[in-house]
Amino acid sequence: MSIELWTWNTPNGRKISVALEEMGLPYTVRPVDITQGAQFDPEFLAFSPNNRIPAIRDPNGPDGAPITVFESGAILVYLGAKTGMFWPADLRRQVPVLEWLMWQMGGFGPMPGQVHHFLQVADEQDRRYGLARYSKETRRLYGVADRRLAQVEFFAGEISIADFAIVGWVWRHERHQVDLAEFPHVRRWYEAMMARPGTRRGFEVALS
Known part of the structure; x- marks a missing residue:
């Protein structure tokens, strides 16, 4: 199963699509139309409580269980740590x-x-x-x-x-x-x- 990227065409959204592509991780885009208030939908707020894109849902979390991550910086650190790419071990x-x-x-x-x-x-x-x-x-x-x-x-x-x-x-x-x-x-x-x-x-x- 691939990572779900809940996002929109903004600089913060592009950070994560770039990282996912650079890391070669499979993902599917779940558009969140912020021009129509979709960031306030209960389904999105359930794992992005600050009603901001992007957020991700990874079905294969660190312990094999699903995990969600919001805030673009946190997502980047998570993806770097998950893959060991673009994130030094030292x-x-x-x-x-x-x-x-x-x-x-x-x-x-x-x-x-x-x-x-x-x-x-x-x-x-x-x-x-x-x-x-x-x-x-x-x-x-x-x-x-x-x-x-x-x-x-x-x-x-x-x-x-x-x-x-x-x-x-x-x-x-x-x-x-x-x-x-x-x-x-x-x-x-x-x-x-x-x-x-x-x-x-x-x-x-x-x-x-």
Whole structure:
């Protein structure tokens, strides 16, 4: 039986489809139409209590029994630990993976997400204020990523689940009103990621 991926076509959803493709795990997509409020359906809330996508249901959990996991970062750690892929066994090597995964979860996701929101706000004053605030922080975060990638090929040194987390958001750089030409190391990394067959399939699979 394959993993069920409950998701929608968003950066957070794409993180998991990319990881599943890169890891070669069989999965089926269960679309959760967040534009129609499907994230509030009781069946979904039963294992994703924060009513956010993505979530997974794995019929072959660690002890052979089914398990559900919500929150994209937790899902990535689970899948990495399950397969032993893109998740180092050594604690020291895990640390940078977790650092950059948490960097994405805590900043490089929420901040660009606010840019997405304020671009659609009707009130001009509110829109200007929101974009001034969150675009500045989003660009700062791109700068953090660019400086890191000037030193290493991938965020944790070697390719890891942290890259899968981050690529879902860089995928939306145009919606962030960010030109990757201004962040050449991010652009180099992004192009390398998108050239990977597994990552490419993760973006091509229909999630909605």
